[in-house]
Amino acid sequence: MGPDRAHAVAAPAAADQAPAERGRHGPVGRRLDWPATVWLGTSVENQRYADERIPVLASTSARVRFLSCEPLIGPVDLSPWLARGDLGWIITGGESGGAKRKGMAPAWLGGIVGQCQAAQIPVYVKQDSGPGRACRAGPLTPSGH
Numbered sequence: 001m002g003p004d005r006a007h008a009v010a011a012p013a014a015a016d017q018a019p020a021e022r023g024r025h026g027p028v029g030r031r032l033d034w035p036a037t038v039w040l041g042t043s044v045e046n047q048r049y050a051d052e053r054i055p056v057l058a059s060t061s062a063r064v065r066f067l068s069c070e071p072l073i074g075p076v077d078l079s080p081w082l083a084r085g086d087l088g089w090i091i092t093g094g095e096s097g098g099a100k101r102k103g104m105a106p107a108w109l110g111g112i113v114g115q116c117q118a119a120q121i122p123v124y125v126k127q128d129s130g131p132g133r134a135c136r137a138g139p140l141t142p143s144g145h
Contacts (some may be wrong), residue, residue, distance in 0.1 A: 034062040039089070041066035046074030054078075058086035069112055070126060071095030072104045076112060082119035090116050093126035 034040065040062035044050045057065050058081060066089035069076055073095070081087050092112045094104030109125065116123035 032061065034060065036063050038062055039064040039066055041068055041089075043067075044069045044076060045071060047076050048074075050076050050078065054081050054086065058084070064088045066090065067092075069093075072108045072112075075105075075108045078112065078115050079119070082115055082121055087121060090121060090123045091126055092123060096127055 040057065040060055042053045042057050044053060044067050054067070057067075065087055067078070067087060069078075069090060069092040071094055072092060078087065078090070090112060092109060094109070113123055113125065
């Protein structure tokens with residue numbers, strides 16, 4: 001795989017922890033020119049984290065900005081950022097493991113998938129956190145990238 005096809009994926013838990021846009025003690029005071037092969041993302045578990053983290057992610061110069069909406073612990077409205085083209089790829093799913101906090105409501109998952117389909121943004125459903133439930137995976141990469 002050549003360097004034009006390699007991807008570096010950076011997904012800190014909180015967008016304000018993005019290492020290249022912030023220093024150890026706060027903002028570095030300048031935007032970095034991200035290489036085209038770097039995808040930058042953040043986790044969004046519910047609307048509170050969406051409202052806190054997506055604006056920080058959207059302000060970066062990364063060519064591909066993505067969300068990991070998992071584990072979903074509440075509904076999320078991504079439509080403002082999808083409409084502006086701030087996001088290029090969404091991963092979503094429920095919580096896994098034996099110590100799950102609570103099950104994901106199917107409407108939360110359906111809401112994100114529907115929003116992405118309406119905005120023509122690729123979405124990948126990783127898992128739906130219910131025992132014996134099957135999910136259909138979507139595209140793994142944003143179109144054109």
